[in-house]
Amino acid sequence: xxxxxxxxxxxxxxxxxxxxxxxxxxxxxxxxxxxxxxxxxxxxxxxxxxxxxxxxxxxxxxxxxxxxxxxxxxxxxxxxxxxxxxxxxxxxxxxxxxxxxxxxxxxxxxxxxxxxxxxxxxxxxxxxxxxxxxxxxxxxxxxxxxxxxxxxxxxxxxxxxxxxxxxxxxxxxxxxxxxxxxxxxxxxxxxxxxxxxxxxxxxxxxxxxxxxxxxxxxxxxxxxxxxxxxxxxxxxxxxxxxxxxxxxxxxxxxxxxxxxxxxxxxxxxxxxxxxxxxxxxxxxxxxxxxxxxxxxxxxxxxxxxxxxxxxxxxxxxxxxxxxxxxxxxxxxxxxxxxxxxxxxxxxxxxxxxxxxxxxxxxxxxxxxxxxxxxxxxxxxxxxxxxxxxxxxxxxxxxxxxxxxxxxxxxxxxxxxxxxxxxxxxxxxxxxxxxxxxxxxxxxxxxxxxxxxxxxxxxxx
Amino acid sequence: xxxxxxxxxxxxxxxxxxxxxxxxxxxxxxxxxxxxxxxxxxxxxxxxxxxxxxxxxxxxxxxxxxxxxxxxxxxxxxxxxxxxxxxxxxxxxxxxxxxxxxxxxxxxxxxxxxxxxxxxxxxxxxxxxxxxxxxxxxxxxxxxxxxxxxxxxxxxxxxxxxxxxxxxxxxxxxxxxxxxxxxxxxxxxxxxxxxxxxxxxxxxxxxxxxxxxxxxxxxxxxxxxxxxxxxxxxxxxxxxxxxxxxxxxxxxxxxxxxxxxxxxxxxxxxxxxxxxxxxxxxxxxxxxxxxxxxxxxxxxxxxxxxxxxxxxxxxxxxxxxxxxxxxxxxxxxxxxxxxxxxxxxxxxxxxxxxxxxxxxxxxxxxxxxxxxxxxxxxxxxxxxxxxxxxxxxxxxxxxxxxxxxxxxxxxxxxxxxxxxxxxxxxxxxxxxxxxxxxxxxxxxxxxxxxxxxxxxxxxx
Numbered sequence: 001x002x003x004x005x006x007x008x009x010x011x012x013x014x015x016x017x018x019x020x021x022x023x024x025x026x027x028x029x030x031x032x033x034x035x036x037x038x039x040x041x042x043x044x045x046x047x048x049x050x051x052x053x054x055x056x057x058x059x060x061x062x063x064x065x066x067x068x069x070x071x072x073x074x075x076x077x078x079x080x081x082x083x084x085x086x087x088x089x090x091x092x093x094x095x096x097x098x099x100x101x102x103x104x105x106x107x108x109x110x111x112x113x114x115x116x117x118x119x120x121x122x123x124x125x126x127x128x129x130x131x132x133x134x135x136x137x138x139x140x141x142x143x144x145x146x147x148x149x150x151x152x153x154x155x156x157x158x159x160x161x162x163x164x165x166x167x168x169x170x171x172x173x174x175x176x177x178x179x180x181x182x183x184x185x186x187x188x189x190x191x192x193x194x195x196x197x198x199x200x201x202x203x204x205x206x207x208x209x210x211x212x213x214x215x216x217x218x219x220x221x222x223x224x225x226x227x228x229x230x231x232x233x234x235x236x237x238x239x240x241x242x243x244x245x246x247x248x249x250x251x252x253x254x255x256x257x258x259x260x261x262x263x264x265x266x267x268x269x270x271x272x273x274x275x276x277x278x279x280x281x282x283x284x285x286x287x288x289x290x291x292x293x294x295x296x297x298x299x300x301x302x303x304x305x306x307x308x309x310x311x312x313x314x315x316x317x318x319x320x321x322x323x324x325x326x327x328x329x330x331x332x333x334x335x336x337x338x339x340x341x342x343x344x345x346x347x348x349x350x351x352x353x354x355x356x357x358x359x360x361x362x363x364x365x366x367x368x369x370x371x372x373x374x375x376x377x378x379x380x381x382x383x384x385x386x387x388x389x390x391x392x393x394x395x396x397x398x399x400x401x402x403x404x405x406x407x408x409x410x411x412x413x414x415x416x417x418x419x420x421x422x423x424x425x426x427x428x429x430x431x432x433x434x435x436x437x438x439x440x441x442x443x444x445x446x447x448x449x450x451x452x453x454x455x456x457x458x459x460x
Numbered sequence: 461x462x463x464x465x466x467x468x469x470x471x472x473x474x475x476x477x478x479x480x481x482x483x484x485x486x487x488x489x490x491x492x493x494x495x496x497x498x499x500x501x502x503x504x505x506x507x508x509x510x511x512x513x514x515x516x517x518x519x520x521x522x523x524x525x526x527x528x529x530x531x532x533x534x535x536x537x538x539x540x541x542x543x544x545x546x547x548x549x550x551x552x553x554x555x556x557x558x559x560x561x562x563x564x565x566x567x568x569x570x571x572x573x574x575x576x577x578x579x580x581x582x583x584x585x586x587x588x589x590x591x592x593x594x595x596x597x598x599x600x601x602x603x604x605x606x607x608x609x610x611x612x613x614x615x616x617x618x619x620x621x622x623x624x625x626x627x628x629x630x631x632x633x634x635x636x637x638x639x640x641x642x643x644x645x646x647x648x649x650x651x652x653x654x655x656x657x658x659x660x661x662x663x664x665x666x667x668x669x670x671x672x673x674x675x676x677x678x679x680x681x682x683x684x685x686x687x688x689x690x691x692x693x694x695x696x697x698x699x700x701x702x703x704x705x706x707x708x709x710x711x712x713x714x715x716x717x718x719x720x721x722x723x724x725x726x727x728x729x730x731x732x733x734x735x736x737x738x739x740x741x742x743x744x745x746x747x748x749x750x751x752x753x754x755x756x757x758x759x760x761x762x763x764x765x766x767x768x769x770x771x772x773x774x775x776x777x778x779x780x781x782x783x784x785x786x787x788x789x790x791x792x793x794x795x796x797x798x799x800x801x802x803x804x805x806x807x808x809x810x811x812x813x814x815x816x817x818x819x820x821x822x823x824x825x826x827x828x829x830x831x832x833x834x835x836x837x838x839x840x841x842x843x844x845x846x847x848x849x850x851x852x853x854x855x856x857x858x859x860x861x862x863x864x865x866x867x868x869x870x871x872x873x874x875x876x877x878x879x880x881x882x883x884x885x886x887x888x889x890x891x892x893x894x895x896x897x898x899x900x901x902x903x904x905x906x907x908x909x910x911x912x913x914x915x916x917x918x919x920x
Contacts, residue, residue: 202681206779215743220766221662221864224794226759228748231767231789232698239699242692283675286818288688299686306680307691308782309773314790319666319826321792322768329691330774332781334684358746366779404681 001456007134008448015130015448016113016441018048022088022122023106023115029065029089029156038152041088042066045150052133054148060168064160065089065152069171072132073145080458081145082381083174083418085408086125086181087154090117091433098435111441118439119430124180125150127425127444131451143459147172158408169415176381177412178454180447182424185271185400188281190429192272195389195450198422199382200401201409202300202334203372205341206308209352210328211237212361217313220321228359230327231312237355238329241305246290248305248333250351256338260301263377267399268296300401304334330366334403341369370410375419384457385421385450392450393442423450461916467598468590468908475590475908476573476901478508482548482582483566483575489525489549489616498612501548502526505610512589513596514608520628524620525549525612529631532592533605540918541605542841543634543878545868546585546641547614550577551893558895571901578899579890584640585610587885587904591911603919607632618868629875636841637872638914640907642884645731645860648741650889652732655849655910658882659842660861661869662760662794663832665801666768669812670788671697672821677773680781688819690787691772697815698789701765706750708765708793710811716798720761723837727859728756760861764794790826794863801829830870835879844917845881845910852910853902883910 008015025041028034042059046068050057054070061067068088073081093103093116101107103116113123128148135142149172151161165172186193213230214223243249260268273296279287289298298304312327314320335344345367356362375382377399389397402422409420425447431437468475485501488494502519506528510517514530521527528548533541553563553576561567566575573583588608595602609632611621625632646653673690674683703709720728733756739747749758758764772787774780795804805827816822835842837859849857862882869880885907891897 204681204781206781208779213742213744218742219864220764220768220792221664221794221862223742223759224766224792224863225749225762225764226747226755227742227744228746229766231770232702232765235695235698235767235770236702238692238695242696282673282678282683282687284673284687284819286688287686288817288819289685295686299683302685304680304685305692306684306689306781306783307695307773308680308780309775309784310691310695310787311771311775313767313769315769315771319668319790319792319828320768321664321666321766323766324769327770330779332680332684332779334681357748359744359748368779402681403684404679 001453004134004138004452005449007138008452011134012445015445019113019123019126019444020106022048022126023118024104026104027089027152028092029153030092038065038089042068042152045088049129049148052129053136054132060164063163067152067161067164068148068150070148071146072136072142075142075145075459079144080175081147082176082178082458083147083149083172083416084125084128085149085177085179085412086128087121087151088125089152089155090122091155095435100436112438113441113444114436114438116437118437119426120432120437121154121181123439123444124425124447127180127447128178128451130448131455134448134452135455143455147174161408162411165411165415172416174416174418176458177416177418177420179409179420179422180425182402182422183426183428183430184424185398186428187272187274188277188428189272190427193427194272194398195393195395196398196400196424197382197385197389198400198402198424199375199377200301200337201373201405202336202403203339203341203370203410204332204334204405205344205348205369206330206332206366207345207348207364208328208330208366210326210363211356212326212363213359214323214325217325218323220323223323227323228357229323230360231324233357233360234312234327234329237352238307240355246288248303250347252347253303253344256340257303258337258374260297265297268294271296271398271400300403301336303336303339306332308332335372337372337374339372341371345369370405370407371414373409373413373420375421379419381419381421381458384454385423387457388450388453389423391453392446461913464594464598464912465909467594468905468912471594472905475905479573479583479586479904480566482508482586483578484564486564487549487612488552489613490552498525498549502528502612505548509589509608512593514592520624523623527612527621527624528608528610530608531606532596532602535602535605535919539604540635541607542918543607543609543632543637543876544585544588545609545637545639545872546588547581547611548585549612549615550582551615555895560896568901572898573901573904574896574898576897578897579886580892580897581614581641583899583904584885584907587640587907588638588911590908591915594908594912595915603915607634621868622871625871625875632876634876634878636918637876637878637880639869639880639882640885642862642882643886643888643890644884645858646888647732647734648737648888649732650887653887654732654858655853655855656858656860656884657842657845657849658860658862658884659835659837660761660797661833661865662796662863663799663801663830663870664792664794664865665804665808665829666790666792666826667805667808667824668788668790668826670786670823671816672786672823673819674783674785677785678783680783683783687783688817689783690820691784693817693820694772694787694789697812698767700815706748708763710807712807713763713804716800717763718797718834720757724761725757728754731756731858731860760863761796763796763799766792768792795832797832797834799832801831805829830865830867831874833869833873833880835881839879841879841881841918844914845883847917848910848913849883851913852906
């Protein structure tokens with residue numbers, strides 16, 4: 001293994017100059033003007049992957065921006081297959097005037113490389129390609145089988161890869177999925193950043209509800225007091241959705257929730273989180289949530305029900321004294337393993353119908369969602385990744401759950417039935433999606449080593 | 461008295477032809493194009509009032525559209541003074557294509573006179589002028605002192621008369637105010653219409669509240685569950701504003717409420733109200749309100765708290781999973797005698813502040829309101845009006861409270877300290893503010909007699 005790490009160390013300049021080439025492509029996927037740049041970027045990356053020693057490199061272009069596939073499957077059937085996922089497309093660069101250096105002219109300063117999409121995700125996915133290359137150029141083979149799928153529209157919807165997976169999941173079948181597109185946990189202070197493995201994502205279930213009372217807006221003087229007001233009633237119904245302990249009152253809502261185990265709670269309590277900084281950042285005096293759980297647990301490992309939008313009646317300037325005919329709310333529930341979004345939406349609908357008084361008609365639309373993701377901390381991939389990060393960076397590794405959803409990860413889980421490991425290499429100071437995006441060179445070079453160490457460990 | 465009624469009967473054609481002249485003026489106050497029509501109408505009406513025998517007829521034009529004042533004060537100081545209020549301005553005529561006859565070419569059909577603003581309010585106010593005229597031309601004097609104030613911008617804000625009253629209330633000082641600008645009660649079916657005296661109006665207190673949680677909209681995946689959501693919290697607070705009996709929970713809210721007495725409740729229960737028709741009209745399955753009160757009582761004699769508008773978070777199409785920074789609600793409380801809107805707003809603010817959890821900041825703006833109006837059913841004016849209507853129409857008279865507010869009536873009450881009697885002559889089929897507005901000739905001619913009988917009764 002040491003020879004591989006030595007190779008990586010010796011090729012730093014080479015790796016960096018290749019990354020700079022990669023970063024120069026204006027592969028902005030949200031604006032069709034950059035279609036040609038997208039193609040050129042995909043071609044360059046395909047070529048780079050071939051030169052790295054990856055085989056059967058091809059592009060699937062029939063679903064949208066090119067999906068780049070590559071593999072090295074010579075380790076044999078008794079060795080695991082890891083799928084590396086990433087994306088080569090980037091966000092737009094506005095507001096351009098806030099950039100200190102041009103976004104597509106990579107600039108190195110203070111140990112960081114500044115350019116659009118260094119961290120999200122070109123810099124991160126490139127570490128895996130360079131790790132495979134280092135392995136192959138040094139040893140002539142890999143300890144495991146690998147596949148890559150690198151997409152070109154993660155920033156603009158990701159429909160192409162979804163369709164591809166639905167039609168051709170066999171092409172990327174694997175035992176584990178490795179994704180580097182997240183950040184090191186630092187609790188809001190980059191000085192506390194630690195190599196982080198994200199092993200769980202929350203899912204989501206959304207719906208929009210509308211209550212209809214009278215058939216028209218009414219004069220609140222003439223009718224007020226005699227009939228139910230849809231806004232007041234909607235507020236009352238929403239208020240019923242949590243009990244006084246912050247728990248969601250939908251019957252059977254928690255039935256499938258996997259409780260945090262003691263090890264996870266210890267891990268979470270050891271994260272460098274500062275509640276006072278958290279409140280100061282949001283300018284709130286108090287946090288609030290489900291009783292019996294810490295703020296991080298509430299935000300990442302417990303299900304929620306939030307009203308994301310509400311509207312009804314007169315909402316322009318001034319006042320209009322009406323009882324409106326309707327009131328509506330957009331609702332999302334963040335769900336955790338092993339809740340199923342379809343089941344949760346059904347439970348939600350039944351409960352809302354039961355809450356609806358006979359004075360109102362309830363309609364529900366826009367039901368959609370995605371399932372939560374969890375990979376056991378005991379899985380071989382998590383253990384290999386832990387050792388790899390620890391040795392590459394000489395730092396303790398922390399384990400995180402993310403409160404948000406990443407649809408592609410859920411799709412890998414459901415379609416490939418493969419546990420996902422999110423070995424993010426970003427930092428909170430990377431300014432992803434913002435001017436002066438950057439990527440720490442320490443994390444870039446260390447990431448290549450970590451990826452090589454991961455290949456080694458998981459192949460044992 | 462009979463000689464006066466005979467005079468009125470003999471002058472029907474004359475009264476009708478004068479009304480037709482009056483109706484021809486395009487005195488639309490909501491559109492400045494019709495300024496000249498407004499002036500011409502005011503001049504014609506002033507002249508008509510002089511010919512009727514009214515004295516000291518003058519126009520106050522410094523506050524907006526001309527306010528027409530007239531008086532006859534020769535009854536002596538030991539006789540009461542009644543102020544008659546009305547307006548000569550009208551609503552626009554759109555949609556003109558839905559009129560069966562031109563809105564400013566009065567047309568008689570089926571016992572009705574069709575034209576813009578026959579019922580609201582030219583036809584109604586004209587009955588009082590013709591009653592005074594009949595009295596003076598027959599007897600040479602009136603049994604009481606009278607004043608008239610007829611405004612020209614009731615349909616467009618009414619600021620002129622407000623300013624006039626604030627500056628010159630002594631000019632229109634009086635013992636009673638008589639207003640004919642409302643309708644006969646019919647419970648939704650004009651066949652059940654009965655001569656109606658409205659003796660009470662609700663007041664109103666409005667405010668807009670905003671809850672602020674975090675300092676920016678947040679990703680509901682990253683933060684959901686860990687911090688309070690302003691929309692959920694606002695809904696919870698709104699839900700606390702009523703108890704399960706439909707009563708408002710603001711401490712001391714009901715302290716000043718005058719309860720309905722037994723006579724009033726009997727009166728209300730005798731009104732031709734059909735709950736099934738009411739629900740069918742609104743397309744609701746059930747009514748709901750404060751326990752212990754009937755629908756009409758709830759809508760006219762009890763205070764309310766309605767949310768007139770609510771907004772917060774993402775309210776465009778589709779879904780955006782945010783925890784918004786803010787949520788707002790526009791609230792109105794209908795209040796009844798003897799609640800005071802300023803006191804109610806203070807109680808509301810204190811209660812809302814007490815309900816606000818430490819996770820949120822509360823702000824309140826747009827506080828305004830008007831006080832309720834009530835005239836005792838035992839007052840001399842109500843009794844005189846009752847007899848007058850009963851004798852003029854040979855029908856039983858009903859007593860109503862209105863759930864809405866009429867700011868000018870509240871201003872008369874507060875500035876002149878004079879009880880108001882609302883002797884409406886309109887019918888629910890008059891189409892006020894709509895195409896084919898009309899006024900029943902029975903109610904026009906009967907109204908002149910009723911007004912004359914009222915002068916007679918109150919002078920006794």
